[in-house]
Amino acid sequence: MNMKVNLAGVTLKNPVMxxxxxxxxxxxxxxxxxxxxxxxxxxxxxxxIPWEGNATPRIAETYxxxxxxxxxxxxxxxxxxxxxxxxxxxxxxxxxxxxxxxxTEDYCQVxxxxxxxxxxMLEINISCPNVKEGGIAFxxxxxxxxxxxxxxxxxxxxxxxxxxxxxxxxxxxxxxxxEAGGADALSLINTLTGMKIDIHKRTFALANKxxxxxxxxxxxxxxxxxxxxxxxxxxxxIGMGGIAAAEDAIEMLLAGAxxxxxxxxxxxxxxATVEIVEGIRRYMEAYGIEDVVELIGAVR
Numbered sequence: 001m002n003m004k005v006n007l008a009g010v011t012l013k014n015p016v017m018x019x020x021x022x023x024x025x026x027x028x029x030x031x032x033x034x035x036x037x038x039x040x041x042x043x044x045x046x047x048x049i050p051w052e053g054n055a056t057p058r059i060a061e062t063y064x065x066x067x068x069x070x071x072x073x074x075x076x077x078x079x080x081x082x083x084x085x086x087x088x089x090x091x092x093x094x095x096x097x098x099x100x101x102x103x104t105e106d107y108c109q110v111x112x113x114x115x116x117x118x119x120x121m122l123e124i125n126i127s128c129p130n131v132k133e134g135g136i137a138f139x140x141x142x143x144x145x146x147x148x149x150x151x152x153x154x155x156x157x158x159x160x161x162x163x164x165x166x167x168x169x170x171x172x173x174x175x176x177x178x179e180a181g182g183a184d185a186l187s188l189i190n191t192l193t194g195m196k197i198d199i200h201k202r203t204f205a206l207a208n209k210x211x212x213x214x215x216x217x218x219x220x221x222x223x224x225x226x227x228x229x230x231x232x233x234x235x236x237x238i239g240m241g242g243i244a245a246a247e248d249a250i251e252m253l254l255a256g257a258x259x260x261x262x263x264x265x266x267x268x269x270x271x272a273t274v275e276i277v278e279g280i281r282r283y284m285e286a287y288g289i290e291d292v293v294e295l296i297g298a299v300r
Contacts, residue, residue: 001284002291003277005039005258007236008159008184010120012039012094012259015292016249016277019240019263020044020098020123020163021070025084026091029270035091037274042261043084045100045125048109050076060196060205065215065242066264067194069208072100072128077110085117094120096161100128104148108155115157123161124152127190127212139165139190142177149181159184161238164229166218167193171225172232179233187238187261188229189222215264216242223255230256230297244272246279256297 003014017040018026025043026035035041053073060067074080080097088095097119101107111122126139126148138144149162162178164171166189175186191212196205222241230237239257243249244265252260265272284292 001281001289002293003281003284005292005296007238007259008121008161010094010159013092014039014277014280015253015257015259016273016280017094017096017238017259017261018042018266018273019261020125021068021072022263022266025080025088027084027087029266032270033274035093037277038093039259039277040094040096040120041088041091042096042123043080043088043098044074045072045098046074046077046080046110047072047100048077048106048113050074050079051100055207057205057207058211060211062194062196062213062215062217064217065213066267067196067206067211067213068191069206069211071208072125074100077113081113081117085119089118096121096123098123098125098163099152100125102128103130103132104151107148107152111152112155115155119158121159121161121185122152122156123163123187124148125163125190127163127165127167137165137167139163139174140168142173145174145177146181149178149183153182161185161187163190164188165190166221166225166241172228175229175233175235179235183235185236185238185258186229186233187240189218189225189241192218192221214242216244218242219248223251226252226257227255227299243276244269246276246283249276249280250283250295253292253295254297254299258296
């Protein structure tokens with residue numbers, strides 16, 4: 001039985017990876033989860049300089065998921081290169097670095113710095129607010145998506161995954177823009193913008209007022225967007241959004257994803273990723289599927 005998938009020329013031992021921002025760089029989970037068992041570890045967002053993140057409170061539980069407004073807190077690329085990469089290369093898994101920034105130059109600095117590092121792919125988080133364009137996220141304007149993709153590709157030595165925001169009118173338009181800019185793969189979806197109000201304190205549950213909604217509540221939206229995107233572009237897709245069990249992951253594959261990323265589920269069940277790998281294997285045995293690739297886009 002073959003569980004390997006090819007993601008823009010990078011072979012993963014199985015199609016399951018961690019989602020950025022939910023797994024650190026693996027250190028926090030390594031005592032509980034065998035990182036050798038997952039297809040890839042996707043790191044928390046890394047910027048060119050340390051980011052403090054947003055004021056607290058910045059996480060709130062919601063029905064069927066959670067809201068977060070962490071604000072991409074991270075120690076910056078220097079610490080990441082010195083501390084996190086040496087840790088991750090100990091394991092037999094692929095390393096995908098999530099890159100964030102406030103300007104195109106910020107992204108390119110990080111991508112260039114990673115060009116000679118032993119990492120396998122780069123995931124560009126274009127849900128960051130573009131400070132030069134009044135704070136609108138890079139991923140909400142197709143012209144900006146194409147432009148930043150093209151710039152990042154000039155500096156990248158690894159395949160580039162563009163992580164698409166669902167907070168748009170037409171996800172297919174954004175996917176086509178990333179493809180036009182030269183993206184090697186896409187990941188979707190990032191969080192949906194949401195809000196929670198504490199009725200007893202009569203104030204916002206998050207200091208930032210709004211936050212990103214993730215978890216099972218967004219899964220049907222994610223499946224729909226992955227399906228739409230798979231029919232709009234020829235790029236491989238990493239599907240994510242509310243994947244908590246093997247059934248959710250298989251649904252993503254059938255919709256057209258080549259691989260899947262597990263995020264919020266890690267907080268409730270730290271071993272979710274390896275359980276999902278095993279669940280996909282059992283599903284393949286039950287249905288006599290020899291190669292996981294047979295599942296990709298099987299539902300038309």
